[in-house]
Amino acid sequence: LAKTTQPISMDSYEGQEVNITCSHNNIATNDYITWYQQFPSQGPRFIIQGYKTKVTNEVASLFIPADRKSSTLSLPRVSLSDTAVYYCLVGGNQGAAGNKLTFGGGTRVLVKP
Amino acid sequence: GAGVSQTPSNKVTEKGKYVELRCDPISGHTALYWYRQSLGQGPEFLIYFQGTGAADDSGLPNDRFFAVRPEGSVSTLKIQRTERGDSAVYLCASSLGPSIMGNEQFFGPGTRLTVL
Numbered sequence: 001l002a003k004t005t006q007p008i009s010m011d012s013y014e015g016q017e018v019n020i021t022c023s024h025n026n027i028a029t030n031d032y033i034t035w036y037q038q039f040p041s042q043g044p045r046f047i048i049q050g051y052k053t054k055v056t057n058e059v060a061s062l063f064i065p066a067d068r069k070s071s072t073l074s075l076p077r078v079s080l081s082d083t084a085v086y087y088c089l090v091g092g093n094q095g096a097a098g099n100k101l102t103f104g105g106g107t108r109v110l111v112k113p
Numbered sequence: 114g115a116g117v118s119q120t121p122s123n124k125v126t127e128k129g130k131y132v133e134l135r136c137d138p139i140s141g142h143t144a145l146y147w148y149r150q151s152l153g154q155g156p157e158f159l160i161y162f163q164g165t166g167a168a169d170d171s172g173l174p175n176d177r178f179f180a181v182r183p184e185g186s187v188s189t190l191k192i193q194r195t196e197r198g199d200s201a202v203y204l205c206a207s208s209l210g211p212s213i214m215g216n217e218q219f220f221g222p223g224t225r226l227t228v229l
Contacts, residue, residue, distance in 0.1 A: 034218075043117070043204050043220025044156065087155050101146070103155035 004088055004104035011110045018075040020107045022088035025069045032092040033064060033071045038085045038106070047073070047086075075109075083111045115139070117221035119205050125227045126195055134190040134224045138207030145188050146218065147180055148204040156204055162188060163211050195228045202226070 005023040012018045024033070032051055036044035048055055050062040050071070061074040075082060085108050091101035118137045126132050138145050144163055148156035158172040162182045170180070177195075182188040192199055202223040210216040 041222070043206070043222055044218075045220065046217045049217075091158075101158040101161075103148075103157070106155050 004090055004102055006086075006088060006104040006107045008105070009108040009110070011112060012078055013112050014079055015077050018078050018082070018109060018111075020073045020075075020086055020088075020109070021070055022073070022090075022104050023070045024088070024090045027068050027090055030092070031090050033062070033068075034089040034092075035060070035062065035071075035073045036087045036089060036103075037082075038087065044087060078109075078111045080111050080113065082109065084109060117205055117207055117219050119203075119221040119224050121224060122222065123225045123227075125229065127229050128195060128197060130195050130228075132192050132195055132226065134192075134203050134226070136188045136190070136205030136207075136221060138186065138188070138205070139209075139219055140186075142207035142209050142219075143185070144208045144211055144216070145182060146206040146208075147188070147190050148206065150202045150204055150223070152201075159190070192226075195226075197228050200226055200228045 032049055034049040035047045037047050038044040048057055048060045048062045050064050052064050052068060055062045063072045085106040087106045088104045089101060117139055120135045124132055146161050147159040149159055150156045160167055160173055160180050161169040165182055165185045177193045180188060180190045202225050204220055204223045206218040206220040208216040208218045
């Protein structure tokens with residue numbers, strides 16, 4: 001199983017870029033990397049997904065090096081409402097025996113005024 | 114449109130009791146997932162359904178846990194002989210296609226289970 005490791009927390013200020021790195025050293029060939037945002041008392045919400053290189057959407061970018069042993073979520077110009085817990089999820093080949101979807105422990109991001 | 118809904122939102126029970134947690138996925142979503150989230154931790158995968166069948170139940174911690182999805186829509190997670198260690202938020206998610214690759218998982222708000 002792909003075990004994931006993330007920093008426990010990080011602080012930032014409004015308008016700054018926040019980069020969160022997730023380590024997944026034993027990622028499998030057919031695993032995807034997905035990042036989620038979670039507010040208190042809510043379920044996680046999808047942010048971005050990728051397999052390799054760089055993916056960008058309207059809210060974030062995801063950088064994945066060639067060896068795929070880590071990934072970095074980049075949040076440009078954060079605001080106070082971006083204060084949340086961010087999770088990386090590795091997996092995706094459902095149905096394959098033992099291939100469970102594995103969330104990281106989450107990174108608590110605090111955006112200060 | 115309606116998202117994933119879960120009932121009840123909170124459930125308090127006594128050790129040894131039986132509980133059922135319900136998930137209503139987004140209409141048309143064939144894939145359904147159950148996760149368990151303990152305080153301060155990431156969601157822990159329990160089981161994945163594709164249609165009516167459990168395609169991967171390798172995350173269920175023991176045989177006290179069971180889930181069904183008889184008509185390929187609503188799913189029920191059943192826990193027998195509850196233990197205090199079962200206390201957690203149980204999350205349900207659904208997605209349009211059979212794999213999260215390229216298909217966004219939509220999560221419900223969760224059911225907070227407390228076993229006294």
